[in-house]
Amino acid sequence: MAKKNRASARPTATPAQDRPATLKDMLSADVLDKLKAQANELKVEEQQRKEQQQQEADDARKAEQKRRDNDFEYLLENTKQDWKKFK
Secondary structure, X not given: OOOOOHHHHOOOOOOOOOOOOOXXXXXXXXXXXXXXXXXXXXXXXXXXXXXXXXXXXHHHHHHHHHHHHOOHXXXXXXXXXXXXXXX
16 A cells, blocks of 8 residues: 655645634734733632632631530540550
């Protein structure tokens, strides 16, 4: 079997004029800059919101653990009853 010519199988690069116009090409530079700035602001706000939620979850977890440490019934039920190692 003969090898196929791979170069002829590749599509030729289309010039920029043949491609359809995109939204980025149609918008002006100042509008694009405003949209990019707004996108960056939204990303920063989302990151801050996630950090705040994580901090609140950590605080709630610590408060619950502190409450459990003071609850004798919880400690009694959840401790290992292997007293041999304390002899």
